[in-house]
Amino acid sequence: MSCFVKAERYLPKDVLCTTWIQSLQHADIGSIILSSLAIKNAEDNGPTKKDPASSDTLFDGEQPSLEEIRSWGKSFDKLMRSPSGRKAFRDFLRCEYSEENILFWLACEELKKETNPEAIEEKARFIYEDYISILSPKEVSLDSRVREIVNRNMVEPTPHTFDEAQLQIYTLMHRDSYPR
Known part of the structure; x- marks a missing residue:
């Protein structure tokens, strides 16, 4: 099983996993993070709810703001200063075997x-x-x-x-x- 498919387990149920997988295969880290959070859903309906049956989500604790997530795609330093950014980048590096x-x-x-x-x-x-x-x-x-x-x-x-x-x-x- 590829790391792209395994990544689905980090996403809340209302996120489209196919979007996540496609973005992993064809985009940069900023796009991966943005798509994985179901930004459109968060903007339209408020924050996504965590699946109570699963303890795995992309971010532990409070989800970062849309502005913060977008900043990660523009600045590696901002990504590395953010605990949520480091977690997302670590998951990405796991897929890259590094x-x-x-x-x-x-x-x-x-x-x-x-x-x-x-x-x-x-x-x-x-x-x-x-x-x-x-x-x-x-x-x-x-x-x-x-x-x-x-x-x-x-x-x-x-x-x-x-x-x-x-x-x-x-x-x-x-x-x-x-x-x-």
């Missing part, structure tokens, strides 16, 4: 919030093993210069151990995945 990029980026954001030295070291090792190690099935694509910087930083991990790597992956997502 979800590890946003998972790495999110893990780095969590590390930056940490203040406890032991927790910083533990989280840094987890991030390294999951996304930097060449043995990891979720290894992100880093150039040798950045990989060397990360290896040096791992001697004494800080909340900013992966800043160079995070920036490189952010740029990769912006340049390669976002335009699709």
